[in-house]
Amino acid sequence: MSEQPPVPVFFLSDSTGISAETMGNALLLQFPDLHFERRLFPFIVTVEEARKVVAILDAAAAGPVTPLVFSTTAVTEVRQELHKSVCPLIDFFDLHLERVEGILGHKGVRLAARLHGMGDVRRYNARMAAVEYAIEHDDGQSLRALDKADVILIGPSRCGKTPTTMYLALQHGVFVANYPLVEEDFDDAELPRPVRALRERCFGLTTTPARLSQVRQERRPGSSYASLERCTYELRRAEALYRGHRIPTLDSSAKSVEEMSTVILQTFKQRS
Amino acid sequence: MSEQPPVPVFFLSDSTGISAETMGNALLLQFPDLHFERRLFPFIVTVEEARKVVAILDAAAAGPVTPLVFSTTAVTEVRQELHKSVCPLIDFFDLHLERVEGILGHKGVRLAARLHGMGDVRRYNARMAAVEYAIEHDDGQSLRALDKADVILIGPSRCGKTPTTMYLALQHGVFVANYPLVEEDFDDAELPRPVRALRERCFGLTTTPARLSQVRQERRPGSSYASLERCTYELRRAEALYRGHRIPTLDSSAKSVEEMSTVILQTFKQRS
Numbered sequence: 122m123s124e125q126p127p128v129p130v131f132f133l134s135d136s137t138g139i140s141a142e143t144m145g146n147a148l149l150l151q152f153p154d155l156h157f158e159r160r161l162f163p164f165i166v167t168v169e170e171a172r173k174v175v176a177i178l179d180a181a182a183a184g185p186v187t188p189l190v191f192s193t194t195a196v197t198e199v200r201q202e203l204h205k206s207v208c209p210l211i212d213f214f215d216l217h218l219e220r221v222e223g224i225l226g227h228k229g230v231r232l233a234a235r236l237h238g239m240g241d242v243r244r245y246n247a248r249m250a251a252v253e254y255a256i257e258h259d260d261g262q263s264l265r266a267l268d269k270a271d272v273i274l275i276g277p278s279r280c281g282k283t284p285t286t287m288y289l290a291l292q293h294g295v296f297v298a299n300y301p302l303v304e305e306d307f308d309d310a311e312l313p314r315p316v317r318a319l320r321e322r323c324f325g326l327t328t329t330p331a332r333l334s335q336v337r338q339e340r341r342p343g344s345s346y347a348s349l350e351r352c353t354y355e356l357r358r359a360e361a362l363y364r365g366h367r368i369p370t371l372d373s374s375a376k377s378v379e380e381m382s383t384v385i386l387q388t389f390k391q392r393s
Numbered sequence: 394m395s396e397q398p399p400v401p402v403f404f405l406s407d408s409t410g411i412s413a414e415t416m417g418n419a420l421l422l423q424f425p426d427l428h429f430e431r432r433l434f435p436f437i438v439t440v441e442e443a444r445k446v447v448a449i450l451d452a453a454a455a456g457p458v459t460p461l462v463f464s465t466t467a468v469t470e471v472r473q474e475l476h477k478s479v480c481p482l483i484d485f486f487d488l489h490l491e492r493v494e495g496i497l498g499h500k501g502v503r504l505a506a507r508l509h510g511m512g513d514v515r516r517y518n519a520r521m522a523a524v525e526y527a528i529e530h531d532d533g534q535s536l537r538a539l540d541k542a543d544v545i546l547i548g549p550s551r552c553g554k555t556p557t558t559m560y561l562a563l564q565h566g567v568f569v570a571n572y573p574l575v576e577e578d579f580d581d582a583e584l585p586r587p588v589r590a591l592r593e594r595c596f597g598l599t600t601t602p603a604r605l606s607q608v609r610q611e612r613r614p615g616s617s618y619a620s621l622e623r624c625t626y627e628l629r630r631a632e633a634l635y636r637g638h639r640i641p642t643l644d645s646s647a648k649s650v651e652e653m654s655t656v657i658l659q660t661f662k663q664r665s
Contacts, residue, residue: 128497137655140419144485147412147465148493151501163655187496193419209496213416217483221420224459224481225400229423245649252556256531284524287559291650377517378563383409383435 127156129181129188133174133203133210135196135233138163144213145191157189165194166233171202178206195231244294251290251297258298259283264315270298272385273316276326277302277355278346279336281373281381285326288378293386307358312366321392324385325363325370327356332374399428401453401460405446405475405482407468407505410435416485417463429461437466438505443474450478467503516566523562523569530570531555536587542570544657545588548598549574549627550618551608553645553653557598560650565658579630584638593664596657597635597642599628604646 130149132141138161149157162174171194181188192212194200204210218229257263258270260283267273272295274282282299289295306313316323328336330353337347345351363370369388371381402421404413410433421429434446443466453460464484466472476482490501529535530542532555539545544567546554554571561567578585588595602625609619617623635642641660643653 136419137651139651139655140415143412143415144465144489147408148486148489148501151467151490151493151503152497152499153502155497155499161655161659163659189493189496193416195423209492211489211492213485213489214420216488217416217420217485218423220481220483221423221461224461225424225427227424227427229420230425231423249553249556249650252559256528256555256559259528281521283528284521284563287524287528287563291556291559291563378521379409379411383411383433387433387435 125156126185127158128186129184130157130159131178131181131188131190131208132159132161133165133190133192133194134161134163135166135194135199136163138193141191141193141213144193145189145211148191149189165199165203166196168198168202171199175203175206178208182207194233195229196233197231199233247294248291251294252287254296254298255286255290259286261298261300261315267298267300267315268319269296270319270322271296272389273297273319273323274299274326274385275302275313275316275323275359275368277333277352277359279333279340280326280328280359281378282326284378285373285381285385288382289385293382295386302355302359302362306362307355310362310365312362320366320368322389323366323368324388325359325368326373326381327360327363327370328372328374330356397428398457399430400458401456402429402431403446403450403453403460403462403480404431404433405437405462405464405466406433406435407438407466407471408435410465413463413465413485416465417461417483420463421461437471437475438468440470440474443471447475447478450480454479466505467501468505469503471505519566520563523566524559526568526570527558527562531558533570533572533587539570539572539587540591541568542591542594543568544661545569545591545595546571546598546657547574547585547588547595547631547640549605549624549631551605551612552598552600553650554598556650557645557653557657560654561657565654567658574627574631574634578634579627582634582637584634592638592640594661595638595640596660597631597640598645598653599632599635599642600644600646602628 132138132145134141165171165174188208190208190210192210193214195214222229274286276282278301286297286299289297300316330349333352334347334349341347404410404417406413437443437446460480462480462482464475464482465486467486494501546558548554550573558569558571561569572588602621605624606619606621613619
């Protein structure tokens with residue numbers, strides 16, 4: 122399989138291409154044995170630009186492997202131009218926009234997304250504020266306004282708190298603080314003082330000792346901090362703490378940040 | 394328009410629901426006058442779970458407005474169960490997976506995405522490493538390994554460097570440092586010393602004086618730092634610096650982080 126030439130994949134969009142990439146990649150995940158070579162053409166907003174892209178697609182179509190082309194363009198003329206390519210086009214808007222229009226009983230504006238600016242401005246600003254908050258409260262750096270957090274991720278150092286925090290902030294506009302469990306916290310059956318009154322918002326991360334040790338080795342090779350023994354101890358104590366205070370928990374070695382973020386959001390939604 | 398009841402929107406997925414949400418929301422953007430009430434049902438992996446979701450959908454269908462249901466489920470039995478709902482289902486996998494299979498001449502595995510774990514593990518790890526790097530190098534905090542940055546965002550304080558940095562790191566696995574232009578940099582026709590030799594990787598952010606002043610007022614109300622005069626001066630000097638060193642530039646007041654990230658990536662791709 123690996124000797125087959127890669128399949129050229131093109132993502133076309135009149136905006137950033139995020140939707141085309143997300144949906145296209147979700148489909149490509151179903152073909153784990155194939156090799157793909159991805160190229161993005163964002164911001165195709167004029168027929169002229171579409172024509173240039175078609176020339177590139179058609180050149181690629183002359184190669185050994187038929188290219189896959191994923192497209193999300195709302196503007197009818199641009200779309201019509203792109204469809205002139207000899208490549209088969211998988212157009213996520215084509216059929217779906219008409220179906221959505223039918224269900225809603227409303228005509229869509231059929232404008233490139235960028236022309237509406239940032240979509241929901243309030244939601245956008247909330248996301249940006251959440252990123253600021255996340256950075257200020259990363260790794261227990263600031264205890265100021267910890268009670269403004271919607272979620273507080275706790276766990277031993279290098280369990281995956283930071284990327285999960287950033288994902289929740291950036292994609293979902295959730296105010297997340299993350300708070301590391303350290304030496305003195307492991308000796309205590311109580312939660313660390315700054316988060317004690319905020320137990321309801323805490324979410325505990327854990328991982329496997331082997332994985333934690335590996336990640337810590339990269340940072341401080343040969344240290345006792347990175348030793349398997351130390352990692353095993355910290356994780357066991359952290360998990361006991363989570364259990365003792367009925368704090369929901371996830372294993373970051375088994376899940377991506379996207380999956381963890383989804384589970385965390387669902388957990389707090391069901392509670393509230 | 395605003396007196397109409399909101400349209401219930403459901404996102405269904407056997408994984409996180411990110412693809413269903415991204416594509417669904419891209420379509421909903423075409424209806425700026427309508428009001429939507431969104432609900433996510435992720436991780437629907439069994440027929441049993443699908444049945445429960447169908448019950449919820451059908452209950453919603455009894456309401457005043459027909460719900461919109463966006464779905465991306467790869468598992469055939471789960472999909473068949475979901476299609477039993479009385480709600481019309483917009484299934485991004487349905488048609489597209491078959492078309493992709495046809496073009497590729499390969500059968501897709503039709504497994505829920507989570508069963509493949511994190512997709513491309515190397516790419517995933519790179520993204521996580523990029524987030525760590527971005528946090529270490531946020532706001533010029535650390536000059537260590539600045540030359541490991543793929544991109545260095547420069548600009549006056551509060552121009553949008555941090556969220557853009559995080560987005561590039563988290564979504565694209567790009568190593569981004571961000572470096573604030575401050576007082577002494579504005580008096581100098583040279584780039585700040587730490588980034589001088591790295592000019593080729595610099596990207597300048599700017600915004601409007603009014604917007605910058607507004608953002609700074611939120612942080613330090615009434616300060617000279619937040620004054621329109623000061624903001625105008627800093628932006629003018631920063632833009633002169635970008636021009637003088639032929640550093641590509643974007644106005645963060647006119648673009649979302651997603652748009653800026655896309656433009657930044659395209660800029661550096663075309664150069665390399």
